[in-house]
Amino acid sequence: MDQPKAPPPLILLVEDDPGIRRLCDRALRAWGLRTEAATGPEQALPLLNRLTPDLVLWGLPLATADGLELLRRLEDCLDAPPMVVAASHDERDEALRLLAGGAYALLDKPLDNLELLRHTVNRGLEWRTLRQQRYRYHARLQQDVDARTAELRDLSQHLEHAREEEKRRIAKELHDELGMTLTALFMDLNWLREKLRDADEPVTCRLTSMHTLLEGAVKTSRRIIRDLRPSVLDNLGLIAALEWQAVEFNARYRIPCRVEHRGDDNGLSDTTRITLFRIFQEALTNVARHAGAKEIRAALTLTHGRAALSVHDDGSGFDPARVSPASHGLLGMRERLHQCGGKLTIESAPGRGTRLCAALPLQPQEVPA
Ligand SMILES: Nc1ncnc2c1ncn2[C@@H]1O[C@H](COP(=O)(O)OP(=O)(O)O)[C@@H](O)[C@H]1O
Ligand SMILES: [Mg+2]
Structure with a gap:
């Protein structure tokens, strides 16, 4: 099926001199264009909004009518038509100001050089077509970027969820299977040691060394399980898990970490708990x-x-605006929070310590009645 033919371009002619207006109107129509005329700005502005012309030919005396105001309005339209200013010789300075402000072209009044008018109008219309194409291209590009960002966010959320599930599964399997085996081995070894208490020294030495090794294996497996998924988070809740993590941290790095809390963590969803704990x-x-x-x-x-977790340290601080894009820790926190409708704020400056705050909205079922 044939596409309906587009109507010819529409020119908004703003001119108070009836002679010039008639001349331009006739010429523009003779060149196959549509026209709409206004004799003053109070008429032109509503027409501009209603008709969305393809080009504005502005011929009002610049000292009396506010051409700059019109230009500003044009700039505000997404689909702004070009503005051709017709000015007399003594209006040059004002006309140049309009050009500097974004008007498309300047013509001399009384517009008797019709060839020049025709050429300028055609060029202006071409310019507008190119600009519209550029807008459309940018809009499409933006749509593509938005769609792709949403897809990547979905994927990242899915992967994060899968990772946590996998960690939880491995932790459970290690705890249930390996833990049981190690406990059984421990009991058997103790039984053997009991039975062989009077055996030769090489035998008792070997049994003691096996005992030490086994103890090490139990400790290691417990540590791995805890790192994968601290059971305190599932069994005792977020507050207990943060306190436990603070104690572990202090034991490991010798940096005291105090955790204060306000509110009830009983109803928190798994997502909220794990999000804040990982952050x-x-x-x-x-x-x-x-x-x-x-x-x-x-x-x-x-x-x-609302849940808000803040972590404040009195250390070296840093400039958050200068974090390398290759650093993924802070980015990961932001992304995790974004997925729950939350937000990360960082206040820090070199030499001034760092305050990091992760805030997210709670679902109605997470809030105590
Ligand atoms: N508490 C902090 N104190 C000082 N600098 C920090 C702190 N947290 C983050 N930074 C700075 O921000 C950067 C980015 O952190 P992050 O995204 O976690 O990446 P990474 O830890 O892998 O470097 C760090 O390299 C560091 O320069
Ligand atoms: Mg980091």
């Missing part, structure tokens, strides 16, 4: 790696349908 872990790791801090203060508030 806490990453924030502590950053303090240990980068801050050289003496003390950390963390606070969890669960009030007004």
Whole structure:
């Protein structure tokens, strides 16, 4: 089926001199264009909004009519038509100001050079077509970028979820299967040691060494299980898990970490718990790696349908605007929070410590009645 033919371009002619208006109107129509005329700005502005012309030919005396105001309005339209200004010789300065402000072209009044008018109008219309194409291209590009960003966000959310599930599954399997085997081995070994208490020294030595090895294996497996998924998070909740993590951190890095809390963590969803817990872990790791801090203060508030976790260290601080795009820790925190409708804020400056705050809205079922 044939596409309906587009109507000819529409020119808005703003001119108070009836002679010039008639001349231009006739010429423009003779060149196959549509025209609409206005005799003053109060008429021109509503027409501009209603008709969305393809080009404006502005011939009003510049001292009396506010051409700059019109230009500003044109700039505000997404689909702004070009403006051709017709000015008499003594209006040159004002006309040049309009050109500098974004008018498309300047013509001399009384517009008796019709060839020049025709050429300027045609060029203006071509310019407009190119600009519209550029707008459309940008709009399409933006749509593509938005769609791709949404896809990547979905994928990242899916992967994060799958990773947590996988960690939880491995932790459970290690705990149930390996843990049981190690416990059974331990009991058997103790039984053997009991039975062979009076055996030769090489035998008892070997049994003692086996015992030490087995103890090491049990400790290692417990550590791995905890790192994968601390059972305290599932069994005792977020507050207990943060406190436990703070103690572990202090034991490992010798940096005291105080955790304060306000509100009830009983109804928190798995997603909220794991999101805030992982952010806490990453924030502590950053303090240990980068801050050289003496003390950390963390606070969890669960009030007004919102969870906020802040971690404040008195270390070296940094300029958040200059973080390398290759650093993924802070980016990961942001992304995790974004997925729950939350937000990360960082206040830091070199020499001034760092305060990081992760805030997210709670679902109605997470908030105590
Ligand atoms: N608590 C902090 N104190 C000082 N600098 C920090 C702190 N947290 C983050 N930074 C700075 O921000 C950068 C980015 O952190 P992050 O995204 O976690 O990446 P990474 O830890 O892998 O470098 C770090 O390299 C560090 O320079
Ligand atoms: Mg990091």
